Amino acid sequence: MATSINLNLLGDNYPVFPMSTVQVLYSERYQKLRYDSSVPLEDYVTTLPTSLLFLQIPHQFILHPPSHHAYLTSALSHLNLPPQFLHQIISLALNLATNNSLLGSYFIVAGLEYLRVEQANDDDEILRAEFRDMVNAGVAPSDDIDDLLNDFMNLLNGFGWESESTEEGASTSAIDELVKNGGFVASSSQERQGFDVGFTCSVCLEEPQAGDKLIRMNCSHVYHQSCLLPWLQRHNACPNCRCKLDEQ
Structure with a gap:
């Protein structure tokens, strides 16, 4: 399981508070990803944002950048933040204090999110x-x-889509024999190949196009070769009628 910490900084030159303020919020998030994709299967906050620090900086420190920097460093150090996050918060505060016309006052919210990521492989x-x-x-x-x-x-x-199937796939020799005897290439005229116009491969539900490699099993069901072979490596039967390959 991978873990990471993300920082979201929000800085405002026009604070609600009468003096410069830094607030640090902490939350936890959990994600579960597909093994073959970065799209989350699950994504939710496990710990709602809670305040780790609500710091008001005395105005005399704001007017003196070295003192401002030292005060922020001392106040934030006990949070044990990653150095790069500490630097980002302090840099934003110093920039806002320097560029703000309202005597250097500012309001910063630093949102720390602890992210746990797990890949689903089942x-x-x-x-x-x-x-x-x-x-x-x-x-x-x-x-x-x-x-x-x-x-x-x-x-x-x-329908044969066992998630924890214990069935053994067809033997390599049986698959090779099927490809040799039942394999053919789709042409522009489906009628000449023994199936109706509008026929679709029942695995991918797509209509064969001219040039597609197809396989006709002995039970007469036809599939794309790229669809059927991965199936036969896990199952020794036709996906449609369940007729065993070694019995054909």
Whole structure:
């Protein structure tokens, strides 16, 4: 699990407070990412922003930059911030004090976010997270979510998409034989190849285009070669009718 700390700085030259102020807020966030993508499956705040520091800087220090710098360094040092974050906060404060016409007064909010990132490497886990997104978006009902998740997984399993399948894939020799005997290239006329106009590969749901490599299994179901071969490496059956490859 990867962890990181992010800093979000907000500086204002026209503060609500009568003297220069620095506030440091801390929050924690958790993300779970797909193993093949940076798109979060889960993303939520685990700890709401809490104030670590609310510092008001005496005006006499604002008028003397070295004293201003030393005061901020001393006050912020006990937070054990990463050096680069400490430098960013102090630099912003000094710049606002120097460039502000209102006697150097300013108001800074520094938001520190501790981020924990975990990669999902389990198909079942990914599907469940995606289903939760559907519930949160109102696409799926939220009542009895655990039962709905189980029904959803059982439905997928019924179509052969086992998340934790123990089935062995077809042998390399059987796959090679299938490619040799059943492989062909799509032409512009689908009728001449034994399937109807409008036929789609039931794995990717796309209609074959001229030049696509296809495979016709002995059960007569036709697929893109690039769709079928990864499936056969995990399952020894037709994705459509479940006819065993070694029995064809």
